[in-house]
Amino acid sequence: MKSAVETLNPTRVRLTVEVPFEELKPSLDAAYKEINKQVSVPGFRKGKIPARIIDQRFGRAAVLQEAVNQALPEFYGKAVDESELNVLGQPEVDITELNDNEELKFTAEVDIRPELELPDYEGIEVTVDAVAVSDEDIDGSITQLRDRFASVKPVERAAAEGDVLVLDLEASVDGEVLEDGVAKGVSYTIGSGELLDGIDEAVTGIEAGGTATFESELKGGSAAGRTASIKVEVSKVQERELPELDDDFAQLASEFDTLEELRADARTRLESSKKYEQATDAQQKVLEAYLEKVEVPIPEKLLADEIGTRKHNLEHHQLEPMGMTLEQYLKVQGQTEEEYTAELEEQSRKGIKTQFVLDEIVAKEQLNVSQDELTEHLLQRAAGSGMSPDQFAQQIVQGGQVPMLVGEVARGKALQVVVEQAKVTDSEGNAVDLSDDDDTDGDAAAEATEAAADETDTADTADEASDAAEEKTEA
Numbered sequence: 001m002k003s004a005v006e007t008l009n010p011t012r013v014r015l016t017v018e019v020p021f022e023e024l025k026p027s028l029d030a031a032y033k034e035i036n037k038q039v040s041v042p043g044f045r046k047g048k049i050p051a052r053i054i055d056q057r058f059g060r061a062a063v064l065q066e067a068v069n070q071a072l073p074e075f076y077g078k079a080v081d082e083s084e085l086n087v088l089g090q091p092e093v094d095i096t097e098l099n100d101n102e103e104l105k106f107t108a109e110v111d112i113r114p115e116l117e118l119p120d121y122e123g124i125e126v127t128v129d130a131v132a133v134s135d136e137d138i139d140g141s142i143t144q145l146r147d148r149f150a151s152v153k154p155v156e157r158a159a160a161e162g163d164v165l166v167l168d169l170e171a172s173v174d175g176e177v178l179e180d181g182v183a184k185g186v187s188y189t190i191g192s193g194e195l196l197d198g199i200d201e202a203v204t205g206i207e208a209g210g211t212a213t214f215e216s217e218l219k220g221g222s223a224a225g226r227t228a229s230i231k232v233e234v235s236k237v238q239e240r241e242l243p244e245l246d247d248d249f250a251q252l253a254s255e256f257d258t259l260e261e262l263r264a265d266a267r268t269r270l271e272s273s274k275k276y277e278q279a280t281d282a283q284q285k286v287l288e289a290y291l292e293k294v295e296v297p298i299p300e301k302l303l304a305d306e307i308g309t310r311k312h313n314l315e316h317h318q319l320e321p322m323g324m325t326l327e328q329y330l331k332v333q334g335q336t337e338e339e340y341t342a343e344l345e346e347q348s349r350k351g352i353k354t355q356f357v358l359d360e361i362v363a364k365e366q367l368n369v370s371q372d373e374l375t376e377h378l379l380q381r382a383a384g385s386g387m388s389p390d391q392f393a394q395q396i397v398q399g400g401q402v403p404m405l406v407g408e409v410a411r412g413k414a415l416q417v418v419v420e421q422a423k424v425t426d427s428e429g430n431a432v433d434l435s436d437d438d439d440t441d442g443d444a445a446a447e448a449t450e451a452a453a454d455e456t457d458t459a460d461t462a463d464e465a466s467d468a469a470e471e472k473t474e475a
Contacts, residue, residue: 003079010114011299015091017079019104024067031066060100068095068104076108086113088302111299116360119293121421126285128278130426133270141266145253146245152238158205159237161191165203166236171218171228180221180323181228185235196230208237217332224324225331278426282434286422287354287415296353306348307341359407361414369409377409 001023006014032051041049041057054063072093080087088111097105152164159165165188171181190200202214211233218228243249250262315326330340361367382392396402424432 001075001078003082005083005085008109010297012109012111012301013083013085015076015079015083015085015108015110017075017106017108019071019075019106021101021103023075024071024104027067027071028063030070031063034066034070035063064098064100068098071104072106075104075106079108080110085110087111088113088299089305111301113356113359114297114299116294116296116356118357118360118364119290121290121418124286124289124418124422125425126282126289126422127425127427128282128285128432130428130430131271131274131278133267133274137270138263138266141270142245142263145266146242146249149249149253150240150242152240154208155237155239156207157237158207159190159203159234161204162189162240164189164238164240165234166238167203168233168235170231171223172231173223173226173228178221178223178228181218181223189240199230199232202230202232203234206234206237208234210234219332220322220324222323224322224328278432279434282422282424282432283415283419286419286424289422290418291350291353291357294353294357296356298349298352302352303345303348306352307344310344310348355407355411358411358414361417362410365414365417367410367413367417369406369413373409373413374406377405377412381405 001020002018004016006016008014032054035054035058036046036049039049039054039058040046041053044050044053051063076091076093091108091110093106093108095104095106097103155163167183167186167188169181169183169186171178173181186195188195188199188203190204193200196216196218198214198216202212206212211231213229213231215227216230218224218226243252245259247258250256250259254262254265256262256265311326314329319326319329326337330337333340335343378393378396379389382389385392387395396405419434422434424434426432
């Protein structure tokens with residue numbers, strides 16, 4: 001077999017492959033066996049039909065076509081390996097010559113990872129917010145904890161801000177009650193903003209048993225984006241009672257004996273949380289600054305596929321379960337389809353560029369991912385998914401997504417390499433140490449990397465598609 005590579009542009013090549021007929025013979029024999037399994041000829045047992053009879057009855061061309069379909073992935077894969085190409089996605093294959101007992105010639109156009117020139121890591125300077133925890137922050141944390149231990153009691157008075165109501169709702173459009181517009185026994189806290197626009201004004205001042213009607217634009221369901229008439233009936237008005245802020249509350253809500261100890265712990269936790277947020281912000285700003293220094297050509301087909309994937313995921317995995325169409329969603333968002341598509345393209349370009357650059361750093365620095373690092377990242381992702389580690393791991397393995405997870409960890413380590421060379425200061429002029437000594441920095445780097453790539457793994461997806469192409473290429 002001989003192959004040659006023609007560079008069409010920095011991200012796409014054309015492979016020209018010539019295969020002597022002798023190298024097709026194993027696939028030809030396999031093709032005869034496969035056809036033998038599928039057809040019947042009078043006078044011959046199934047599976048025992050001679051090759052000359054198959055040629056006479058079904059045509060030699062059908063056998064050749066079957067042989068080529070089986071052989072192409074192998075020949076394509078060999079050509080890719082010989083040329084040392086880093087391919088992305090499925091190739092576009094064209095058989096240019098197939099002569100019986102002579103040779104097979106075909107071309108395969110495919111996207112490749114562009115060769116990048118990485119600039120030095122030094123010289124990047126970014127500023128982030130200083131880590132500061134105020135008394136108001138602590139008060140807010142304690143208030144949230146106090147709210148979790150609040151109780152409610154029915155009251156015989158008009159509903160007011162902060163009350164917890166039990167409501168029955170009925171939505172109508174053009175005088176017709178929507179099938180999915182009726183809800184009963186809904187618990188709602190006035191002022192929480194968790195239901196429809198205008199509901200607070202409608203129910204404030206109403207006692208149990210009272211009703212009100214108001215208009216609101218529906219955010220989801222069959223009539224998403226349309227203005228509906230909402231009838232609301234208040235069946236209960238309940239007043240929230242908060243526990244006293246004292247040592248008894250501290251003992252009830254925590255492992256601490258005194259309120260002072262509880263507040264001290266709240267300060268420590270808030271400082272840790274803000275430090276993590278600071279690290280993530282710094283990582284992302286350093287990454288963005290470094291990306292600006294790198295020219296990265298983007299494969300157009302990969303970009304188009306990524307835009308299509310994002311749009312498909314939004315329409316079918318997010319909006320469809322909510323009973324909302326893309327048109328309704330865009331109306332709610334106040335976006336035109338052109339604006340939405342432009343935004344998708346920008347996000348996709350950034351995601352692809354981020355992964356290409358970080359993957360290049362991984363290769364340059366020869367970064368590896370240990371089992372412990374992968375396990376730690378898996379536990380973190382499991383916690384964010386709401387699944388148990390075992391459930392999450394099973395889903396990852398069954399979905400063949402382990403390489404994706406390895407890539408996430410490796411890219412986080414690549415970003416950390418850049419961050420360690422950057423100058424990071426806070427808003428008060430203090431130097432921020434983001435060395436890898438801090439256990440949170442690796443997690444922050446991974447989170448910043450995911451955010452910059454908009455939580456997608458475009459390059460990984462392309463690599464997986466490339467692997468599939470080697471198995472499923474058809475003439």
